[in-house]
Amino acid sequence: MSVTKKELLKMIDDAIDLEEKSIPVYMKHINTALFWSGLPEWERKQLGIYLNMLAKESGKHSVKLNSLKKKIEQGGKDVY
Amino acid sequence: MKKFLHFFLLRLRVFTLVASVAVCVYFVARVIIFSYADYTPVEKLFGILLLTGETYMLVHALGYMVNAFNIRGADLEAPRAEIKKGEEPWVAVVVAARHEPKEILEETIVTFRNLDYPNKNIYFLDDSSDQRYKDEADALAARQGIKVFRREERHGAKAGIINAFMAGMTEKYLAVFDADQNPMPDFLDELVPYLEADDNLAFVQTPQFYSNVEASPVAMGAAMQQAIFYESICEGKNLNSAMFCCGTNVVFRLSALMSVGGFDETSITEDFATSVKLHTKGYKSLYHPHVKVFGMGPDTLPAYFKQQARWSGGTVSVFRRVIWQLFRAPRSLTFMQWVEYFLAGSYYFVGWAFFFLMICPIAFLLFNVPSFFLSPEIYLATFVPYFSLSLLVFYTTMSERHYTLKQIYTGLILGSLCFPVLMKSTLLAMFGKKMAFVVTAKGGRERLDWKALWPYGVMIGLNIAAIVAGALRFNNSPYAIAVNMFWAAYHIFILSNIFRFNGAPPAAAETEAAA
Numbered sequence: 167m168s169v170t171k172k173e174l175l176k177m178i179d180d181a182i183d184l185e186e187k188s189i190p191v192y193m194k195h196i197n198t199a200l201f202w203s204g205l206p207e208w209e210r211k212q213l214g215i216y217l218n219m220l221a222k223e224s225g226k227h228s229v230k231l232n233s234l235k236k237k238i239e240q241g242g243k244d245v246y
Numbered sequence: 247m248k249k250f251l252h253f254f255l256l257r258l259r260v261f262t263l264v265a266s267v268a269v270c271v272y273f274v275a276r277v278i279i280f281s282y283a284d285y286t287p288v289e290k291l292f293g294i295l296l297l298t299g300e301t302y303m304l305v306h307a308l309g310y311m312v313n314a315f316n317i318r319g320a321d322l323e324a325p326r327a328e329i330k331k332g333e334e335p336w337v338a339v340v341v342a343a344r345h346e347p348k349e350i351l352e353e354t355i356v357t358f359r360n361l362d363y364p365n366k367n368i369y370f371l372d373d374s375s376d377q378r379y380k381d382e383a384d385a386l387a388a389r390q391g392i393k394v395f396r397r398e399e400r401h402g403a404k405a406g407i408i409n410a411f412m413a414g415m416t417e418k419y420l421a422v423f424d425a426d427q428n429p430m431p432d433f434l435d436e437l438v439p440y441l442e443a444d445d446n447l448a449f450v451q452t453p454q455f456y457s458n459v460e461a462s463p464v465a466m467g468a469a470m471q472q473a474i475f476y477e478s479i480c481e482g483k484n485l486n487s488a489m490f491c492c493g494t495n496v497v498f499r500l501s502a503l504m505s506v507g508g509f510d511e512t513s514i515t516e517d518f519a520t521s522v523k524l525h526t527k528g529y530k531s532l533y534h535p536h537v538k539v540f541g542m543g544p545d546t547l548p549a550y551f552k553q554q555a556r557w558s559g560g561t562v563s564v565f566r567r568v569i570w571q572l573f574r575a576p577r578s579l580t581f582m583q584w585v586e587y588f589l590a591g592s593y594y595f596v597g598w599a600f601f602f603l604m605i606c607p608i609a610f611l612l613f614n615v616p617s618f619f620l621s622p623e624i625y626l627a628t629f630v631p632y633f634s635l636s637l638l639v640f641y642t643t644m645s646e647r648h649y650t651l652k653q654i655y656t657g658l659i660l661g662s663l664c665f666p667v668l669m670k671s672t673l674l675a676m677f678g679k680k681m682a683f684v685v686t687a688k689g690g691r692e693r694l695d696w697k698a699l700w701p702y703g704v705m706i707g708l709n710i711a712a713i714v715a716g717a718l719r720f721n722n723s724p725y726a727i728a729v730n731m732f733w734a735a736y737h738i739f740i741l742s743n744i745f746r747f748n749g750a751p752p753a754a755a756e757t758e759a760a761a
Contacts, residue, residue, distance in 0.1 A: 180391070187356045191428055195540035198457040202473075204648025 171244050178235045182228050193221050258642060262315040265635035266308055272632040273304050275624060283619040292609050292617035299602030302595060307636045309589040313482025314643050320485055324532050327442035334365045335442065336417040337434055337497070340395075342404045344373040346425040348382045350542070354428055355390045363434035367417060368392040373400065373407045402511025404493075405520075409508035415500055424494040427454070427541040437497045440532055448502035448529035449521075452495045452536070453480070456543035463656060464747050465545035468553075470649070470657025472543065476535075478643050484533035488579075488586035490521035491531070495539040502529050515560025522568060522587065526578040547748045548692050554664050555671040558594035562675035565591030596661070597668025604705060604737050607730040611712035622725050659743045666701040694748050702744045709734045709741070 169177070196217060200210050238246075280297050329335075339358050343351055351370070358368045372383040372394050380396075387394045397410040408422065419441060421434065437450045453476035456469035483489045491498075493516070503509070503520070506527055510519035521531065544550040568587050571578060579587070609615040620628070644654050716731045 183389075184356060184359060187352065188360055191353050191357060195428060195430075195457050198455070198459060198540060199537070201459060202648065 168245050171238060171241075171246065174246050175235060175238060178231050178238070182231045182235075185224065185228050185231070189221050189224050193217065258639070259315055259318050261635065261642075262311050262318075262639050265632070265639045266311045266315070268628075268632040268635050269304050269308050269311070272628040273301065275620065275628045276300060279619050279624070288615055289617065292606055292615050293619075295602040296606040296617040299599040299606075302592075302599035303603075304632075306589060306593070306596075307632075307640075309585070310478065311636070311639055313485075314478050314639060316485050317478060317481045322481060322484065322535060324440055325443040326439035329439055329442055332364075334363065335419060335438065336365045336367065337363065337419040337421055337438065338369060338411075338415055338417040339366050339421045339423070339434075340369045340371050340408065340411065341423045341425055341427075342371040342373060342407050343383075343425040344403075345376055345379050348386055350426050351383075352386055352390070354423060354425060355386065355392060357428040357430075358392070358423075359390065360431050361429060361434055362431045363438065366421075366434065369411065370394045371407045371411055372396055373404070375400070402509075402516075403514065405509035405511045405513075405516035409511065412500065412503065412508055418500060420498045420500055420503065422494060422496055422498065423539070424541065427494045427539050429495070429539045433538045434497070436536070436538060437534060440534070441497060441499055444530065446528070446530050447499065448524045448531055449491055449496050449498045450532045450534055451480075451489055451491055452534045452538045454492060454495055455537045455540050457540045458542045458545055461545040463749075464547055464550050464660065465543050466653065467656045467660030467747070468543040468545075468550055470653050471661055473647075473649060474644065474654075474657060477647055480533045481535050483586050483590075484531075484535070486580075486582035486586050487530055488525065488583040488590075489531045489533040490525075490587075490590065491517040493517035494541070513560050513564050514556055515564060518561055518590070519564045519567070522564060522571070525583060526571065526575070546692050547694050547744075550660070551664065551667045551694075554594075555667050558597075558668050559671040559675045561591055561594055562672045563678070566676070566678075594668050594672050597665040597672065600662055600665045601669060603733075604709075607733040607737070608708050608712040610730045611716040611727065611734060612708070616726070625729075659740055660747060662740050663702075663744050663747065699744060699748065702741050706738055706741050709738045713738075 197214065200213055200217070203210065205213070276297060280293055283293070285293055339361065341351065341354055341358070355368065355370065358366075368390075370383060370387050370392055372380065373396075374380050374383060383394055395407075395411050397407055400406065402409065408420075412420065419438065421429075421437075423429065433452075437452070440450050441447055454472050455476075456465065456472060458465045459469045460466070480489060496517075502524060506520065506523040508520075509516045510523065513519035524531065544553050565587075568591050572584060576584075606617040609617065641651070641654065645651070712734045713731050716727045716734070720727050
């Protein structure tokens with residue numbers, strides 16, 4: 167199965183968009199789960215820090231996808 | 247305190263049993279004394295009001311304790327089918343919306359797309375009549391790569407559009423969500439195996455869990471009320487095969503829904519009405535007691551009151567039908583299913599119960615009209631054990647699930663403050679008056695006008711006057727006056743919370759703080 171360059175770029179755009187929109191949504195909800203968890207405050211704070219780190223790490227997916235997109239745009243291939 | 251709670255928790259079933267007995271003893275004592283007391287007609291009227299209010303509280307307290315007793319040690323896990331990879335049945339994942347903000351809808355659709363379950367079709371059931379919202383829906387669907395469904399003729403609000411959609415459905419199951427409810431990626435993977443394991447299972451319901459708890463005291467209170475319902479109460483209903491659908495975060499078997507003619511379009515709480523139909527037809531329901539969906543609750547008092555007015559009006563209108571069904575076909579449900587539907591259907595009369603309990607001390611202190619004829623000894627011997635044990639069972643079952651006293655108290659106070667709204671909506675519903683379908687405002691930035699707070703002002707004023715009157719004639723009957731003054735003060739305390747809940751709404755508060 168092959169895709170054209172245009173289709174592939176659209177798929178990457180879509181993936182970037184989904185990633186960027188998903189992270190804040192899940193962050194909000196997981197923070198709420200932490201709020202109700204019954205864990206001591208310092209533990210919740212600690213987990214909150216890890217959660218923020220995870221969110222930042224996940225944000226790197228978009229960076230990777232953007233660089234891939236750039237590579238494809240500059241590349242000579244029309245079909246992948 | 248922690249040691250005491252731990253001790254209580256270990257013996258919760260015993261204490262629940264003792265508390266249930268205490269409830270019954272108090273009720274019997276009240277009924278006997280009421281029957282033999284020598285009342286004047288006016289006193290009798292207030293006596294009946296007080297007894298009605300108390301009976302309501304006692305019945306619901308008993309219902310809670312029976313559930314708390316039953317779920318302890320019970321096996322809450324239902325059978326699940328093993329589904330081979332690639333053979334997952336198809337599911338239609340739908341969000342029905344009318345004039346909802348596109349930002350909220352987009353978040354929901356993003357979470358639909360993130361569902362791990364492979365065989366799913368996502369549909370946006372757009373019921374908007376405003377062209378601007380229609381255009382936004384189309385743009386959103388195009389951007390997210392999902393399908394939009396619209397109907398030709400508008401009838402039956404949310405139930406109507408889902409029914410119209412179902413007529414053309416090819417999928418086996420239907421997952422329904424409100425516009426602001428975001429499922430976690432494993433939602434369908436968790437729920438579909440239950441439906442595959444039992445052909446008689448009509449739907450699986452999961453809890454509603456509000457994510458905006460820190461937005462305002464109203465949001466916290468509303469979230470706590472949801473928590474109280476979705477913890478012990480729903481787990482108890484599940485054990486009795488009486489869990490009803492809550493309208494969102496649920497997966498239905500299409501064939502079951504079709505067999506009862508789809509969602510009931512005559513009720514504004516179509517979920518509750520349809521559940522009754524499914525249960526009376528012999529279908530089962532299941533409650534999956536794990537949070538798989540996060541959403542937003544009302545964060546302002548007007549939004550909360552609108553939500554409660556809709557739920558209460560709809561539930562009571564269905565309750566009338568349930569009572570009729572009980573007389574018409576008593577064997578269509580089991581005894582415990584009837585009990586659970588009675589408790590659920592009558593829940594929103596709590597506004598009347600609270601009002602009756604509030605006016606009786608006022609009548610006594612201001613106008614010397616007694617409504618409670620228990621001697622101090624019998625009162626102490628029956629009321630105190632019932633009241634303290636019931637509160638302790640309730641608090642222990644909630645604290646066991648990590649809810650704090652402050653959170654529980656916020657939920658209970660907010661629920662009490664809803665009494666004028668509940669009184670009006672239930673009265674209308676009892677007389678078969680239809681209420682307009684009102685969508686709960688999400689992220690609303692509104693507060694109630696001071697004029698709208700008149701019921702609270704009147705009741706606070708009456709309670710203050712009652713306390714003053716009681717103090718002036720305290721020596722006439724110190725014991726009775728002291729008890730009634732205590733209750734009047736307690737009611738002032740509850741009512742005064744209206745100003746806290748109706749305080750600066752979130753956005754205004756931020757602006758004021760910035761200024």
